[in-house]
Amino acid sequence: MSKPKIYLKRKSTEPDGQLYLYYSYGGKSRLIFYTGFRINNSYYNENYWSGNKKPINKKCAYHENYNRLFEEMKLYAVSLVVNEKIFDNNELKSRLSEEFKASKIEEPTVTDFVAGDFISYCEYVQSERKQGKRSIVNGNRQGMNYKPNSLRNPGTTITSLREFAKFKKKNSFTFDEIDVKFYNSYRDYLLNEKKRKISTFSTRVRDIKAFMHEALDEGVHTNSEFKNKRFIAPKYDSTGIALTLEEIKKIKDADIPDEWDHVRDLFLIACYSALRFSDFSKLEITDIDDGFIRIKQEKTENRVSIPIMKEMKSVLAKYGGVFPPPCTNQHFNRTIKKVCALKSVGLDRVYEINDLGEKIMWSSKITSHTGRRSYATNMFKLGVPTLLIMSATGHKKEEMFLRYIKATNEEKSRLLADWMDKLGI
Missing domain, CATH: 1.10.260 (434 Repressor (Amino-terminal Domain))
Incomplete structure (x- = not known):
């Protein structure tokens, strides 16, 4: 099974061509999926995979948008074959079309502005x-x-x-x-x-x-x-939730459908590492060095070194020491909500009642970012110094980091009391 690739199909007489997703996923099975995009021929990197490049080069003003979207398409195709065991070309095309039918690259056309507007x-x-x-x-x-x-x-x-x-x-x-x-x-x-x-x-x-x-x-x-001091962006408490170590263990030990197992394991890795989806979904075995995950964060471009927890080692052991197969963020968020809603997990409950009187379930609040927030909160509750946790999360400012912490004043007071006991004061 080879990795999916983006190919440019073009005619010699035309300045642009169509971009296709090719994926040989077993035996003679080969997916050829039209992405819906055309691009100037000069913007495409021929055989980009052999030089560890991206399919669309930097000459294209929107190369980051294209490359990000095509990476999501490739990840989704792999997820459908490897995790959901779909080996029918027509079904694969249908699922890809459904997932990405609204996708488009918004190309800017504004070249000037109206004075005073x-x-x-x-x-x-x-x-x-x-x-x-x-x-x-x-x-x-x-x-x-x-x-x-x-x-x-x-x-x-x-x-x-x-x-x-x-x-x-x-x-x-x-x-x-x-x-x-x-x-x-x-x-x-x-x-x-x-x-x-x-x-x-x-x-x-x-x-x-x-x-x-x-x-x-x-x-x-x-x-x-x-x-003016009254023209302010108000500060607020994040509405995101954090899971306790006990809740994470219940998710880890629960009996769930096989096709959701890889998403559950990716989520656990996030809980044990504080990585964002853009980072934990692309981890490779080369990112592990001497018991640490060492990566350059996609969002901030900060370099972080994160010690690998014992619990994470047991997750990686299921995959022979490598990381679970990747998937798109949309697929991940949909699936992890389903996992957390299962009776076998035993954690779902009413989180709040909205203004319309509708019940909002706890499982609906779980996203790819919940793992990162849970890591920060649990480390804080265990008494790990803030600066050490920030070295893993990549935060530069303590004010920004503390927005992640989901601890009550009572919990913070108990932590302070524990430190006073240790210091003998």
């Missing part, structure tokens, strides 16, 4: 970020290009601003209108009219302030009202 400027900046013409101003990746994931929230913020303008019966907002009055009106719109969470509002405000800062630095406007 805030939303128009935001769209212009966003398009330049996508094309790699604007780099990150602050943070660990300062001076580097934006990654697709980091462009999602600003894009959603622009859409939200367009909807808010329509709600206010306007076409847009001028830079001078972005003041405390705008802030209060937008807050009321999101929280009361649209029923969004405070975390959503905080993200929207953060993006608006970033766009306003960028425009101010470029001399596009002179309005400093967005710096």
Whole structure:
């Protein structure tokens, strides 16, 4: 069984060609799936797999978007064959089409902005970020290009601003209108009219302030009202949950359907390592060195060394010391919710009642990020110093790390008492 590859099918007389997913998955069985995309021939890396490259090269302004999407397609194809034992070409094509039918690469077309128009400027900046013409101003990746994931929230913020303008019966907002009055009106719109969470509002405000800062630095406007202390991105407690060590063990020991076993094991690896999905889904045996997982994190590009727990060793032993087969994030999140809802796991219960009186089950709150949050919280509850846990999670700021911790004040007080006993004070 060979690894799936992306091939470019083209005619010599045409400047572009169609991109296909090829996968030889046993005997004479061979999947040939049209991804739905065409690309300029010069953007494709011939035999990219032999040189450990990506199929779409950096000459393409959207290479990161394409390569990320094709990687998800390849992982999903492997998951269907290896984990769900699907060996029928027609069914494979059908499942791939269903999974990726809404996929598209949003190519920026904005080349300028309307003077004085805030939303128009935001769209212009966003398009330049996508094309790699604007780099990150602050943070660990300062001076580097934006990654697709980091462009999602600003894009959603622009859409939200367009909807808010329509709600206010306007076409847009001028830079001078972005003041405390705008802030209060937008807050009321999101929280009361649209029923969004405070975390959503905080993200929207953060993006608006970033766009306003960028425009101010470029001399596009002179309005400093967005710096007002009342124009703030409110801090909030994360609504994500963390599992206790006992809950993790129940998931580990439960009898579940064979086709879900690899997802359960990937989830356990996340609980035992604090890795994000973008990292634990792509681990290879070469990432293990002398009892540590040593990788460069996909999101932050920080290098971390994570000691391998005994519990993780028992998971890896099921696969001969290597990692479970990968899958897409969508497939992972759907499946781990199903796993946690099983009676054999015995953990599902009503988590909360929403505004409509509907029951929200605990299992529906489990995602690929729950493992990372659980690791941080459990290490904290065991009394491991914060800075040592941060060396595994890759956090640079303690304030950001502490948002992961799901410990009650009583638990924190008991930890403090334990340390006082150890110190004899």
